[in-house]
Amino acid sequence: QVQLVESGGGSVQAGGSLRLSCAASQYTYSMAWFRQAPGKEREGVATIYRESSSIFYADSVKGRFTISQDNAKNTLYLQMNNLKPEDTAMYYCAASRRYSGSWYSSANYAYWGQGTQVTVSS
Secondary structure, X not given: OOOEEEEOOEEEEOOOOEEEEEEEOOOOOEEEEEEEOOOOOOEXXXXXXXXXXXXXXXXXXXXXXXEEEEXXXXXXXXXXXXXXXXXXXXXXXXEEOOOOOOOOOHHHOOEEOOOEEEEEEO
């Protein structure tokens, strides 16, 4: 089992920034960030493939969020700038050992972090 350890969540005012980190215990094919607000389905935020460094973002965060990786440390990052109240959610780190379909489908990820809360106030 791949162990994922998240950090960096917190509270911030609208327009502020936050940086999330996710440390993986071993190599994975790809890693992604998902988020889930109360009463809503879990949605993909961004993903990055380790070998190619291919990156994909949800339309709602393009231009504001940046996903990156440190291969030597098996660590995933999400830099969140110009945060909005609608970004408020529990953010989860996810990992896959193989390609299994669309990156934004949570069913394609076998490993998950515990989640870290991000709250953005007006």
